[in-house]
Amino acid sequence: MSRSEDLFERAQLFIPGGVNSPVRAFKSVGGTPVFFQSAKGSIMTDVDGIDYIDYIGSWGPMILGHCHPPVVNALKKSINNTTSFGAPTEIETDVAQLICEMVPAVEKVRMVNSGTEACMSAIRLARGYTDREKFIKLEGCYHGHADQFLIKAGSGAATFGEPDSSGVTRGTAKDTLIAPYNDLLAVKQLIEANPNEIAAIILEPVAGNMGCIPPVKGFLEGLRVLCDTHRIVLIFDEVMCGFRIAKGGATELYGVMPDLVAMGKIIGGGMPVGAFGGKREIMAMLAPEGPVYQAGTLSGNPIAMNCGLTLLKELNATPNIYIELEKKGAYLEKGIREVFDNHELTYALNRVGSMLSFHMGVTQVTNFNDACSADSEFFKKIFHGVLKRGIYFAPSAFETLFVSITHSYSLLDRTIHAIDESLKELRVF
Numbered sequence: 001m002s003r004s005e006d007l008f009e010r011a012q013l014f015i016p017g018g019v020n021s022p023v024r025a026f027k028s029v030g031g032t033p034v035f036f037q038s039a040k041g042s043i044m045t046d047v048d049g050i051d052y053i054d055y056i057g058s059w060g061p062m063i064l065g066h067c068h069p070p071v072v073n074a075l076k077k078s079i080n081n082t083t084s085f086g087a088p089t090e091i092e093t094d095v096a097q098l099i100c101e102m103v104p105a106v107e108k109v110r111m112v113n114s115g116t117e118a119c120m121s122a123i124r125l126a127r128g129y130t131d132r133e134k135f136i137k138l139e140g141c142y143h144g145h146a147d148q149f150l151i152k153a154g155s156g157a158a159t160f161g162e163p164d165s166s167g168v169t170r171g172t173a174k175d176t177l178i179a180p181y182n183d184l185l186a187v188k189q190l191i192e193a194n195p196n197e198i199a200a201i202i203l204e205p206v207a208g209n210m211g212c213i214p215p216v217k218g219f220l221e222g223l224r225v226l227c228d229t230h231r232i233v234l235i236f237d238e239v240m241c242g243f244r245i246a247k248g249g250a251t252e253l254y255g256v257m258p259d260l261v262a263m264g265k266i267i268g269g270g271m272p273v274g275a276f277g278g279k280r281e282i283m284a285m286l287a288p289e290g291p292v293y294q295a296g297t298l299s300g301n302p303i304a305m306n307c308g309l310t311l312l313k314e315l316n317a318t319p320n321i322y323i324e325l326e327k328k329g330a331y332l333e334k335g336i337r338e339v340f341d342n343h344e345l346t347y348a349l350n351r352v353g354s355m356l357s358f359h360m361g362v363t364q365v366t367n368f369n370d371a372c373s374a375d376s377e378f379f380k381k382i383f384h385g386v387l388k389r390g391i392y393f394a395p396s397a398f399e400t401l402f403v404s405i406t407h408s409y410s411l412l413d414r415t416i417h418a419i420d421e422s423l424k425e426l427r428v429f
């Protein structure tokens with residue numbers, strides 16, 4: 001019995017399902033989840049001492065690799081000053097100012113502790129600002145686990161085939177209107193069917209929770225026009241793609257300005273941090289300035305802020321990082337395509353910079369339906385094939401792979417080779 005198996009048995013006695021976030025449990029790919037003990041760069045080491053090339057990167061934050069020395073040093077330094085004051089600190093303004101400089105759509109920003117909090121607070125703010133109750137969510141986009149978002153929510157929820165969580169009231173669900181991703185006409189029809197009732201449209205401008213799905217040409221622009229016409233708050237949930245596809249996220253990459261942006265993951269450098277920000281006029285509605293309440297005991301925690309600030313500063317000061325991430329992403333894409341083509345497989349591969357996913361048995365994936373019609377059994381086999389060859393992909397066909405700056409070309413080659421070997425092995429049967 002491996003130590004991971006041992007630990008998983010014990011974990012299940014005291015933690016529901018043995019994990020603190022469902023996708024970690026390997027339910028959708030089968031087998032026992034791997035328990036980890038340490039990581040450096042893009043290599044994670046499990047409790048049995050086995051190394052893996054990491055394509056999760058803590059779902060984003062490890063964009064410069066695990067234990068990035070400046071981040072480790074910043075943490076060591078700040079830990080001596082206390083772990084939390086629960087009172088204002090200078091570093092909170094440093095972080096806020098830097099975010100406003102980096103993300104074009106953000107003029108003011110409020111820190112929270114997770115992406116979930118960022119998204120749910122952004123919706124509350126949009127409702128307060130417009131004095132309307134409904135909002136539009138795009139199918140397959142994930143915005144955290146707040147009640148109003150657990151409706152056609154992609155990855156974790158989709159993996160378990162129950163996009164509507166039990167425990168969410170019908171009253172809550174009725175205010176969440178759903179349109180397919182990349183379908184401007186469907187969004188327009190929803191708005192017309194609910195005149196003056198829609199507070200916000202929230203979406204991942206590059207979807208990352210049903211695999212990676214970029215916006216089709218004109219989609220973001222079209223949403224912007226609809227929001228302007230109907231006085232709707234446009235919210236980009238950049239918890240995953242923010243600071244990853246460009247230092248200013250989707251706003252910078254596609255040139256479309258949302259009214260609010262939700263942030264998370266990379267922003268904390270691996271500490272529990274989220275944030276939401278946007279137009280000054282809208283942000284002024286937040287307590288204590290305005291009537292929309294929002295708060296957090298550990299929000300803007302000094303250790304977390306030091307960690308995030310160090311990472312963001314480096315991302316801001318080194319444009320080369322994004323050029324390099326694009327190159328590495330393109331290299332991995334090319335390698336995987338060659339392997340799949342050699343094996344004469346049907347697949348769709350989407351990539352935006354260092355976010356990449358492949359769906360088997362389909363030729364194109366532009367929305368949640370497409371992602372669902374892919375062959376997830378085949379993905380499972382590839383997942384386990386590469387896992388035993390020391391490659392750690394996200395344990396679900398609905399997730400994205402993340403490349404970091406520490407993925408050397410030889411590690412990328414090893415990954416491509418492992419996919420090839422896994423497919424050869426599958427052919428033997």
Ligand SMILES: *Cc1c(COP(=O)(O)O)cnc(C)c1O
Pocket residue numbers: 113114115116117119142143144145204208209237238239240241264265274
């Ligand atoms: C991860 C994620 C969230 C939720 O963030 P948590 O920190 O897990 O609460 C929200 N939106 C998107 C796009 C995400 O990828």
